[in-house]
Amino acid sequence: MGNGLARGALSALLWVGFGLHDAQAAACRADLALFSLPRGGEARFTVEVADTPAERAQGLMARKSLPASAGMLFVYDSEREVAFWMKNTLIPLDMIFIDATGAVVAVHENAVPLDETPIPSGAPVQIVLEIRGGLARKIGLVPGAHLAHPAIDPARALLPCD
Numbered sequence: 001m002g003n004g005l006a007r008g009a010l011s012a013l014l015w016v017g018f019g020l021h022d023a024q025a026a027a028c029r030a031d032l033a034l035f036s037l038p039r040g041g042e043a044r045f046t047v048e049v050a051d052t053p054a055e056r057a058q059g060l061m062a063r064k065s066l067p068a069s070a071g072m073l074f075v076y077d078s079e080r081e082v083a084f085w086m087k088n089t090l091i092p093l094d095m096i097f098i099d100a101t102g103a104v105v106a107v108h109e110n111a112v113p114l115d116e117t118p119i120p121s122g123a124p125v126q127i128v129l130e131i132r133g134g135l136a137r138k139i140g141l142v143p144g145a146h147l148a149h150p151a152i153d154p155a156r157a158l159l160p161c162d
Contacts, residue, residue: 028150028161033073033129035104036159038144044069045131051075051151060130061088071131075151079126083118086111092133094141097121101158102147107136127151 028034033045046069050056056074060066076082079100086093090113097106105123110133121128127147136142148159 028148030150032149033071034148034159035141036146036148037140038142039140041140043139043141043145045071045129047071047073047129049073049075049151059084059089060091060093062090064090066091066093066132068132068135071129073149073151074128074130076126079124081121081124082128083120084108084111084128084130085118086113086115089113093130094133094136095119096129096131096136096141096145097123097125098127098129098147099124100126100153101156102127102149102152103158104141104143104145104147107142109137110134 030049031047033047035043037043048071050059050072051074059074060072074082082097084095089111092113093111095108095111096104097108099105105125106121108119111119127149129147131141146159148157148161150161152161154160
């Protein structure tokens with residue numbers, strides 16, 4: 001992909017400058033993962049929510065592509081340590097592990113397609129976002145970023161919803 005095309009794809013999900021700050025409320029929707037980034041700016045992904053055991057078990061298996069502005073948000077009822085694998089997953093993915101406050105606590109980059117090696121969260125998390133492999137690093141989605149989403153308890157949220 002040429003530099004112009006890469007910038008265009010990233011601009012669809014990344015706004016730098018007057019982004020969200022932790023003290024501000026965010027406009028939230030179930031199908032939107034909205035992040036405040038540690039170096040400033042924000043990132044937005046249109047997401048499918050997997051919040052039942054069956055949906056979480058299926059995940060992104062058998063998908064042949066994933067747009068740069070899309071992802072899957074795995075939501076659990078409470079914080080726990082989790083481990084993911086890439087069984088039957090055909091595309092490389094970044095896994096963003098998020099605690100119950102919305103803080104990104106770990107990122108696993110470029111999970112290998114079809115690999116059955118467990119990828120642990122390393123800490124209790126309540127949400128995991130899967131996005132296109134290599135994208136998290138490109139946009140600065142790293143530990144210290146904060147997620148605004150209706151699945152996060154507003155009393156605990158570092159970046160609360162409106």
